[in-house]
Every structure is written in C-alpha cells, then in structure tokens.
Amino acid sequence: MSEPRKVVITGVSRGLGRAMTDELIRLGHHVAGCGRSPDAVRELSAQYATPHSFACVDVGDEDQVRAWADRILIEFGPPDLILNNAALINASAVLWEVPAAEFSRLIDINIKGPFHIMRHFLPAMIERSRGVVVNFSSGWGRGTSPKVGPYCASKWAIEGLTKALASELPKGLAAVPLNPGVIRTEMLESCLGAVSRMYPKPADWARRAAPFVLSLGAEHNGESVTVPS
Numbered sequence: 001m002s003e004p005r006k007v008v009i010t011g012v013s014r015g016l017g018r019a020m021t022d023e024l025i026r027l028g029h030h031v032a033g034c035g036r037s038p039d040a041v042r043e044l045s046a047q048y049a050t051p052h053s054f055a056c057v058d059v060g061d062e063d064q065v066r067a068w069a070d071r072i073l074i075e076f077g078p079p080d081l082i083l084n085n086a087a088l089i090n091a092s093a094v095l096w097e098v099p100a101a102e103f104s105r106l107i108d109i110n111i112k113g114p115f116h117i118m119r120h121f122l123p124a125m126i127e128r129s130r131g132v133v134v135n136f137s138s139g140w141g142r143g144t145s146p147k148v149g150p151y152c153a154s155k156w157a158i159e160g161l162t163k164a165l166a167s168e169l170p171k172g173l174a175a176v177p178l179n180p181g182v183i184r185t186e187m188l189e190s191c192l193g194a195v196s197r198m199y200p201k202p203a204d205w206a207r208r209a210a211p212f213v214l215s216l217g218a219e220h221n222g223e224s225v226t227v228p229s
Helices: 016-028 038-047 062-075 100-128 150-168 186-198 203-215
Strands: 006-010 030-035 052-056 079-085 132-135 173-179
Touching: 006 016, 006 100, 016 030, 016 038, 016 173, 038 052, 038 150, 052 062, 062 100, 079 100, 079 203, 100 132, 100 150, 132 150, 150 173
Parallel strands: 006 030, 006 079, 030 052, 079 132, 132 173
Antiparallel strands: none
16 A cells, blocks of 8 residues: 555544545545534544544634644644535525525535635645645536525535635645535435435445545646546
C-alpha cells in the first residue's frame, strides 16, 4: 500500500461520512473527522484510536471550526484530502412553505460549513503546495426536483463555489465538486420513503467511493465528478 493519506471528513456521525470514515480507515488512511452527535463522536473515538481523531463540531459555526482546525493542524498536520460531506436537507415542501429558520440553518451547514472548513484548512495546504478538497454536491446540484428547493440551491452553490475556488488555487492543489450518486441514507428516505430501499447502502457505496476520491489529484482541479456506479 502507498503511504497513508491524512483525510479530514465532516459529517462523520452517520450516512456517507460515517461510511467513508470506516472504509478509509480500513484501507489504512488516517482520519480526522467531525460531527454534531456527541454519542457518535464518542463511539468513533472508542473504536478508532490515534492517529485518528474525532470531535463534536458544528461546521455552521466558524468559531468552532477555527478551534478544531487549529488543533488538528497541530496534531495531525495539513490534510492531503478534505471531504466536505456534512449537509442537511429540508423537510419536503414547496418553497413558499419552507420555514425561514429551516432555510437559514440549511444554508449555514451546506454552504457556510464547507466555506469555514476551507477557510481554516486551505492556507496550510497551500503552504505545502499539495492537497485536494472534495466538496460533496449532488444530482440535485446539477438538476432539480420539487419540494427540495433549498437543498438544490445549496448544492448548486457548492458547484459554483468549488469551481471558483479551483480557478484561484495555486499549482499542485485541486478543488472538486463530487456527486456521490444515489445512496440509501436517512436523508434520501426523508424524500423518497420506501423507494430509497432500491439504492445501495452507505457501506456498499463507500467501497467504490473511497478509492475514487483517493484517485483525485491536481489534474482534476475544477472538474465536476461523479462516483462511478
């Protein structure tokens, strides 16, 4: 196996983030992850000891992200790979019935969250002249459906934000918007109900997704990519 990669992952409490954490560690890589569930963070910390590290962080809160990033950069060093996975979806509703507070919270996590992570980790990666940022987008970041307008808006924003960043990064780094595909998560179940059961589970998806994201490099800067099915 090649040298272990240092990977920062947001949203490790459940779903894709948890599945990617388990798979990347299984493959021998080092993970620093954050999530909002104290129980999930305690479980991960008990299951995976140093050099892995897990913390309760609300990525929508810049002060929390700053404090976490400062600690990780000291203990872990600059990451080779960032997976900005943490996200919320709105309760299915037509746009004019979405509560303003729910819309605002979704924007805080889905757009401001990746911004906060990049803002506080990228300078160290730029100083080292290497690293890849993967911002999780969606099929709903390249298309739309009714009753998930806020989520669509946030993922379209991720596509634009990531491509703009790609045009600013120095040689050796990459920013990539990633469509993970359709996976049977709690988020998908909230939209599709029983239909979601026809799609792969996160653990099965991660066995394909982990090698794919690890293969991304500077040559992929600015590309909108999708995990192969």
